[in-house]
Each structure stands twice: as structure tokens, then as C-alpha cells.
Amino acid sequence: MISANQLVILDRDGVINHDSDAYIKSLEEWIPYPSAIDAIVQLNKAGYSVAIATNQSGIARGYYDEATLHSMHERLTELVEAKGGRIAHIAYCPHGPDDQCACRKPLPGLLLQIQQQLAMESLAGSWMVGDSLRDLEAGESVGCHSVLVRTGKGEQTLAKHTNLESTLIFPDLAAFTDWLCQQQ
Ligand SMILES: O=P(O)(O)OC[C@@H](O)[C@H]1O[C@@H](OP(=O)(O)O)[C@@H](O)[C@@H](O)[C@@H]1O
Ligand SMILES: [Mg+2]
Ligand SMILES: [Zn+2]
Numbered sequence: 001m002i003s004a005n006q007l008v009i010l011d012r013d014g015v016i017n018h019d020s021d022a023y024i025k026s027l028e029e030w031i032p033y034p035s036a037i038d039a040i041v042q043l044n045k046a047g048y049s050v051a052i053a054t055n056q057s058g059i060a061r062g063y064y065d066e067a068t069l070h071s072m073h074e075r076l077t078e079l080v081e082a083k084g085g086r087i088a089h090i091a092y093c094p095h096g097p098d099d100q101c102a103c104r105k106p107l108p109g110l111l112l113q114i115q116q117q118l119a120m121e122s123l124a125g126s127w128m129v130g131d132s133l134r135d136l137e138a139g140e141s142v143g144c145h146s147v148l149v150r151t152g153k154g155e156q157t158l159a160k161h162t163n164l165e166s167t168l169i170f171p172d173l174a175a176f177t178d179w180l181c182q183q184q
Helices: 034-045 066-081 109-117 133-140 154-160 173-182
Strands: 007-010 049-055 089-093 127-130 145-149 167-170
Touching: 007 109, 034 049, 034 066, 034 173, 049 109, 049 133, 066 089, 089 109, 109 133, 127 133, 127 173, 133 145, 145 154, 145 173, 167 173
Parallel strands: 007 049, 007 127, 049 089, 127 145, 145 167
Antiparallel strands: none
16 A cells, blocks of 8 residues: 555646646646656656546636546556556546636645555555645645645745745656655
8 A cells, every 4th residue: 555655646737747828738738747758767767656636617718628638647657657657547527616626726636536546545645746835735634744846836826825835846747756865
């Protein structure tokens, strides 16, 4: 069984791949940070499981469909597995802000889906890595450590919220990964 402190949960847009205020609407627009792919594999090789929790309101807004989203996640999985890594689970919220779902971050639904999928008793002590406050809020609601990266919307998040005292801040996922692996 995966222990909570050996799980890293990643936000997708702005952490693994470039984000856009116009949403990531196609496979062509899904451009991973090369260092992020390598970081996921590095985490795996250091004994961490990696899962993804991503809001995808672009589906509810009609900008793209679930098949297109799945093609992005197939590509991500291919890139990670080609380097010997593995994504344990990808949880996504296809709903819009007004749909009153239980899974759109900052609600914890995506993280609870990951917990159930990985048969874990708790996520307390896992790591939640995001570029937006809602990522961190979702993680903290289930006891995750908060990590903010400056990629994607990270700089805007930092400028808007100066009271992130319990949050670790790194330039990008690779920098957090290097730090975490040095803690072992
Ligand atoms: O960062 P994650 O959760 O992986 O994905 C975020 C995306 O779903 C989109 O989320 C939207 O927020 P709204 O859903 O419109 O509030 C906007 O921030 C877009 O720029 C962004 O691409
Ligand atoms: Mg994001
Ligand atoms: Zn949802």
C-alpha cells in the first residue's frame, strides 16, 4: 500500500505543462515542460507515487471534449513511461464553476478519488504541488503539505496571496523534486 508521505499529487496546467488563459484546448496546445516529465520519473525512481488532480472546466464550457482531454493524458503517460516512470492516477473535474460538483478544486473531490483509487487510508502527509491557491486549498483540506511553483499562474498566485506561510515555494516542479529527493 502507498504510504501518504510517499505520494506527490500534481496539478496539471502550469505545473506539468504550459498553461494559457485561453485554456489548453487541443493536443497541439498541450506542451509539457521537459523538466517536469523528468521530475516525475525522478520522483518515481526515488520511491514516490505520482498522481494528478486537474480542473478541466473547458469541457463544461464546450472548448474541448473528454476524448481530446484523454489524448493529452495518453501523451503525458507515454512520455513518462518512455523514461521508465509511471502516473498512478489522473483525476479530473470536467465541470464548470456553477455546476456545484464535489470535485472542482478547491474542493477535495479529486484528491479523495486519488485516495480511493490508490486504496490509501489517508492523504495526510502527502504532497500537493500547484500553481494556484485552489490547488493548495484542496490539498490542505485533506492534510497535504502545500508546494507552490512559480511556473504557470504561480507568480500571480504569489502576488495575490502573501500569507502562504506554511507553503513551500519553488521555481518549478524540477526544483521541488530535487529538494524532496535530498530530504531522504
Ligand atoms: O491548473 P489545472 O487545475 O490543471 O487546470 C486549469 C485549467 O483547467 C484552466 O482553469 C481555468 O480556470 P477556471 O476553471 O475557468 O476557473 C483557467 O485558469 C485556465 O487558464 C486554465 O487553463
Ligand atoms: Mg494549474
Ligand atoms: Zn467536478
